[in-house]
Amino acid sequence: MPLVDIETISRAQLEQDPFDHAVIPRSFVTDDIAENLRSEFSDVGFEQSERTEETRSDKQYRMFNRNLVTAGVVDQDQVRALPESWQLLVEDVVSKSYREAVSALTDVYLDQCQVEARMTRYARGCWIEPHTDRPDKAVTHLFYFNDGWNADWSGDLHLLRSADMNDCAKRVLPTTGTSVVLVRSDRSWHGVPPVAETCPVDRLALLVHFVRP
Numbered sequence: 001m002p003l004v005d006i007e008t009i010s011r012a013q014l015e016q017d018p019f020d021h022a023v024i025p026r027s028f029v030t031d032d033i034a035e036n037l038r039s040e041f042s043d044v045g046f047e048q049s050e051r052t053e054e055t056r057s058d059k060q061y062r063m064f065n066r067n068l069v070t071a072g073v074v075d076q077d078q079v080r081a082l083p084e085s086w087q088l089l090v091e092d093v094v095s096k097s098y099r100e101a102v103s104a105l106t107d108v109y110l111d112q113c114q115v116e117a118r119m120t121r122y123a124r125g126c127w128i129e130p131h132t133d134r135p136d137k138a139v140t141h142l143f144y145f146n147d148g149w150n151a152d153w154s155g156d157l158h159l160l161r162s163a164d165m166n167d168c169a170k171r172v173l174p175t176t177g178t179s180v181v182l183v184r185s186d187r188s189w190h191g192v193p194p195v196a197e198t199c200p201v202d203r204l205a206l207l208v209h210f211v212r213p
């Protein structure tokens with residue numbers, strides 16, 4: 001039995017403004033499953049990843065990552081160390097039924113794509129500047145795992161009309177069960193402003209990418 005709600009994902013509403021995306025408030029089969037994944041989100045095994053040079057050729061960011069699936073291959077050493085709920089979730093994100101659900105929702109052909117998946121933690125000051133994602137990332141699915149999120153903490157997902165973080169069409173708080181599907185295009189601007197210094201918790205997410213070979 002999948003943990004992700006295949007029916008809900010495949011039948012979610014694809015919005016066109018500011019670019020093709022869907023916000024899914026309840027992405028797991030039950031609230032108990034979502035809550036269990038939240039409570040078992042890892043707090044070890046993350047590596048800091050940062051790019052903040054002023055002389056820049058690519059997007060700037062700071063976050064902590066734990067890679068679970070790379071180029072379609074599950075990192076068994078990482079995944080075996082996870083609690084059972086997260087092992088099952090990794091099985092879901094590499095499954096055929098999940099891929100078909102995301103394809104049905106987005107109308108993007110994903111059969112040739114390789115799945116990548118990583119857990120991220122954004123501590124205070126972590127962020128990612130506005131970007132559209134690499135062109136080979138056909139579709140991205142972001143799952144969030146915070147037990148509530150105060151809008152004053154910043155660090156929420158911004159869907160943008162341009163490369164300007166202030167040119168924001170929609171904001172999504174990173175609360176448990178919420179997920180967001182983004183269809184990559186030259187217009188798919190999004191970013192996460194820095195998590196506020198007053199924020200008492202890390203921002204927790206699972207990022208799934210369908211990458212064209």
Ligand SMILES: O=C(O)CCC(=O)C(=O)O
Nearest residue numbers: 128133142157190192205
């Ligand atoms: O964590 C998020 O909400 C977005 C992250 C993102 O856009 C990325 O890593 O490319």
Ligand SMILES: [Fe+2]
Nearest residue numbers: 131132133190
């Ligand atoms: Fe992104």
